[in-house]
Amino acid sequence: MTPWTLELPDPDATRRLGRALGQALRPGLVVALEGDLGAGKTALAKAAIAAAGGVDEDDVVSPTFIIAAEYPGAPEVLHVDAYRLESPGAFVDLGFGALEEGPRAVLIEWADRIAAALPGDRLTVRLAHADPARRATLEAGGPASAAALEAVRAVV
Template identity: 50%
Template structure:
């Protein structure tokens, strides 16, 4: 893993987006997927069933250009990779790991450098989660969900475009 980076909970600007239904989550995911570039890391947090996998699947399908593409959950495999015309995407689910020592064995440093990474349960990485990660926390909100987004400098212009495209 790359050298540890300090935790960043003070990222600005912060965005708060209500997702009233699964279609809204899919639109956000699709817009995010189309904005991904090599080296991007998206840290997805939230309770079980909050929509982290749904958002990731929509991002991957949009980037693949196939809304029906099979995008299995990496819950048991831990990592699923996808090749698009111009980008490799790693979909990672760290839920079953005990901590960052287990994550080192997955080779995430390679993904962080060369691919786009969608990381569910990124807390398992501790300080090894890159500072440049876009953080999306999805929480239950009534009958819908709320996405709370913290964007580092690298994402500030792109996240506003993503949110416009998701509307």
Template identity: 45%
Template sequence: MNPDGRRLVCDCPSPMVTRRLARELGRLAPPGLVIALTGDLGSGKTTFVQGLAQGLAVPPDCYVTSPSFTLINEYQGRIPLCHADLYRLGEGADLEAVGLLERLDQDAVVAIEWAEAAAADLPTDHLAVRLEITGEQQRRITLIAGGRHTDILLRDLAAEWRQDPFSA
């Protein structure tokens, strides 16, 4: 984690807005992007990945659900989306054993729920997405760039988000 990286803080007043933020990120996402999602149970990590899938042009009939039992789900879109959930693995998750390590080096977008379990294995230049429950329908989402590539991405996302924060 890079505490000094560029940050974007978004207060999302509904699941729809959370999905819209993530959809914009998906539109801008380059191959190889790693997104580390953290936040309490029910904070919206999977909801965020649903929006991400939309932005990556994953067909709408591929419904994104939490891969809690399969650990990894893959969806074909503009770029393949690899969606992992490390909740069941807990601290010190072995990404190699679950087959995730090899996906980090490929041309996919990799989104990892409960990413703190594998913090040591993540590339430095990943995008951290922290979700906080700030109300029944309200989530504060903080995106933090870990390096040069995610910094550029976050700059572009911030520009889009400020330009058009209320569109459907």
């Protein structure tokens, strides 16, 4: 499926994309957040988790050290940071099971590190530095993520 690229001129633009993503979350949707250190993965995830309705943005913490956190919302969201995971197997060992079967939506920072443990039908969001701004490229890997991508495009 064709990737979609958009410019994020400032942190507010990242937040807007995050909110749109949060509204498009569904149980079992897996969102792979990729991009270098400081690219904006956590900023995007915070806005998305808050938009899913369960918490304020300020209550979402970076999962770099805790690896995974669950948030209430509609749907509930599992927020993972794979930076410190050594392999896809290390993620499987955490016991979250088949992510695409729900009951939560899943946002994964540094998802490229554990790609082999993720379903093919996932929405990949690549964030790149375009100093001082950012650029986002969204790509769907199957029907569920394609529907989410369409929903995001409709509101950003």
